[in-house]
Amino acid sequence: MSLWLTLAVNSVALGGLLFLLSAGFSLIFGLMRIPNLMHGSFFMLGAYLGVAFLAKGLNFWAAALASAAAMAVIGGVIERFLLRRLAGQELAQVLLTLGFSFVIADICLMVWTGDPIQPPTPPELRGAVAVLSIFFPLYRLAIVAIAVAVAIGLWLMIDWTRLGAMIRAGVDDTPIARVVGIKVSRLFTLIFCLGAALAAFAGVMGAPYLSVYPGLDADMLPLALIVVILGGTGSLLGALVGSFLIGFLYNFGQAIFPDLAYVILFLPMLLVLVLRPQGLFGRVAS
């Protein structure tokens, strides 16, 4: 019983982390149609930067925010000066982001070496809380709480603010949005920065529990990909549901079928592709 409960708690925590990662991917890939193969690299580099800031003596949350800000700048520069010139050329965008993912991976390997680094959990979140005489590790709950808060924040921003309306208009009909005076390209840079920052933030949040190691980028990118294909491109609700689904599959799969856990992770995606190509909550096929 307690094993299953532990698994469930871990699943929800991983789900929260995956949402933070894939929300940005969903915005960049789903809304802007940019196949951003650097997204796993943003996660990994963000985590490494967080580790570096922690080593400088920064508080955990300050380190996470600083890493997110740094990644927003890096992402913004790549988008503004390179990806922007390739608007509409998918193949070129794929190659460019793939190229950068190799460069980032190798630079991380050079700077932080091949040994995994596991920063300590922030002191205020160590320990566990008892709910109905069951103990929950506090840090995992915090990840879920932050993921839910980010989900609500993004939903409010996209669906209920003027900025969100402008973004949706820019995605649906770029030329007309430009005609009515919306600076679409600036908005797109903003979304890209936001997605990169979210990925980096997720990286730092995940570091005390996944640890940071070379290859983390290649582990996370497919996860973001299946979450978004599963939930439907561009749908935040889809990303949220998909993240928790994958979180559960990952942990329970690993416990029950350790050999095939990784393959099981992809099964719902394959089913969705065959039966409902637009994804669970998507409106149009990717």
Next chain:
Amino acid sequence: MSSPGLRRAAVAVVLVLLLTLPAWVGNPYYINIASQILHWAVFALALNVLVGYAGLVSLGHAGLFAMAGYTAGLLLAAGSGHFTADVAAVGVTLATSAVFAVLALRSTGIGFLMITLAIGQILWGVAYRWASLTNGDNGVNLPGRPAPFGISLAGADAFYYATLVVFVLAVASMAVFVRSPFGASVRGTRDQAARMNALGYNVWLIRFLAFLFSGFWSGIAGLLFVYYNQFISPQVVALQTSAEVLLMVISGGTATLLGPIVGAAIVVIMKNVVSAYIERWNLVLGVIFVAIIVFMPEGLVPGSVRLWRLGWRAMRARLAAPAREMLGDRGR
């Protein structure tokens, strides 16, 4: 551009050079590099069917390549004969390609690419994590190379010639494919899918068959690869392999016969040279990707032609300028 006679002569010269290569290269190390270039070229040609002619970019082809390698490797390690293992490997690769295609062709464009990436990752997961079948990270060792018609392929020269035969067959089949009505219809689905559909062509089926054709040659390349190395590990299935072969196709120039071959040669040679001096091959690979996209988006072969023409024109303009001045620039 050039007359067919000139082209035929060029092909003949290249063939003679390739046939006599072990004689003038001598050193087995370089003969082995030539073998590597040839089997990577077969793989790049296979991927080019999809990327260049069908306009479908796959990032999961390492999965197909490794599927053939693993099937053959596991069967050989289990003690079956070379012929059975190879036929089974090609069969399994074709079946995998069919499943791959059915899933990935639910979409085109970025969707296709992302799905192939995800499925390729599944195959990596099988190779890496299903340790009881694939021996996990330790990989599979082959007992040895085959000896077709009693000729042992154990030596570098013999293996080079075997690879060359397969390579020539692959190039010939690509040339036939490009000129065939089927090749034309594949290009049609790339350029004008809606119009092809309206003309009564089954666009999905054409793409599916193109995928199988590509999968077949990827499998053959995988077999060559596993026989060359006599070892296969999950490293081969990783995204990096798919990315490298895509770089070969793109850097040489898509939708050309020569492009993927030149691309394979460049990438293999660079990988060997760079790895000999520094251990930062990934960094170099990434920088090349970015540089190609920024400076030569159409590929090295067409890109060099363009830059060459630009340079030639600039030089001629400079040569012509003084002459025009002498004439008082009354020209035209």
